[in-house]
Amino acid sequence: MKKVKKTREGIQLDRRTFLKGAALGVAGAALPSSNADASFWDSFFQKHFQEMNEAEIKQVIERLEKEYGEKYKKAITVGNEKAIPGVLFGYGLDLSRCIGCRRCEYACVDENNQSKDPQIHWITVLRFKKGEKWVDLEGSDKYYNPDLVPEPEYFYMPVQCQQCENPPCVRACPTQATWKEPDGIVVVDYNWCIGCRYCMAACPYGARHFNWTEPNRDPEEINTKTHYLGNRPRYKGVVEKCTFCIQRTRNGRYPACVEACPVGARKFGNLLDPNSEIRYAIEHKRVFRLKEDLNTYPKFYYFFAYGV
């Protein structure tokens, strides 16, 4: 069928052909102009993290380090340490010791490059009145602000990602941008996340946080030691969460919150090592996991080391 007719007035298009051409033109204009640098296309065609080979990952990391270097005007290293074989990370939190001082919350922000404004905190410290039905999380307060803590009539429970063995967030993700690593850490690939926030709706612990704007942080305060799946600077429109400080723990160090806690309420270690601190806590103390009835199998254990 002939679509283009030449008449005395010029070229005449039929309606369908005109619309097709117009659509192509608009699409072409929407693409970045020819002077867009190669890194845009590299990131556009980046493969899924788990499908890349070592060389491709190295290339991606080099690109990211260059991007971050230009953005923050300082050298930022993006690590890619693999899970240590025979390690399954577990976390313990002693509720009989926690005083609700929020030192962990801010140590986490310093370590993991969260946005300061708008504010993103991966740890939320909940305050409960003693002697009441406290598993009612809705009735807890996270905005408490007394002069001094602990207050005699309250107790405190920090909540962060529970690194579930059966993580509902991972199943909810339509693009497989979040997954569970062999050492049990649930991670997000910020270059693969499309920002649909299904995982946030699926998480029963409120542990996932969304970058509603470009993350805003003083370049002076950027932690330059980062991990691809952890604390590297994030983008607008992606979800982020606690990774047990993957950039520290995969190098054998304790998470930042463990080292910040002034009362030593936070314990961390390898669940597969019978001599680890976390195993000692599980075997000797009264332990519970948050919302056990949801079958998420958290690897975050709350316990009472002392009295009630």
Place this chain on the structure above:
Amino acid sequence: MDRKKTGLFLSLVAFLGIVISSPYLLAEEQEIPKKFFVPPPPFSPGIFPCSQCHQGMPVNRKPRKLEMHQDIVLKHMPGGWCFDCHNPDNRDKLRMANGKLVSFEESYILCGQCHGTILREWKAGLHGKRTGMWNGEKQYRLCVHCHWPHEPRFKPIKPLPPPVKPSDIK
């Protein structure tokens, strides 16, 4: 009859076994405790060694209000006083209830004579704060790094600011 004899013999063997092995059991229990990586004790500047002042001072063992060390108000163990832990004859050491001397670097042994369960958990890594490597060398702390021995209960501290409420976001 025969059965009774056998039973008696067996119980005798068991008894002898316990008697013979008991010194070994005790020896194992009294083994010198493993050394832990602890930083030096948090002395007030210039106060240690204690002997720099106490050398040659006559020892007064009578509990009384001291003229020195006024800043120390003992709120630990009601009715206790200095020489329950400090050693009157060599001030640079601490003294346990059984008379054994303990250096300030190992003061956790002294604390453990009352707080045995806590000491056990401290050794296991449960009580107290650890920094360093979860799979390697850990930095332990002495009891006195967190608990001032003369008033061991924690003082309340100021919490860091609460998160921004959604209603306060401009």
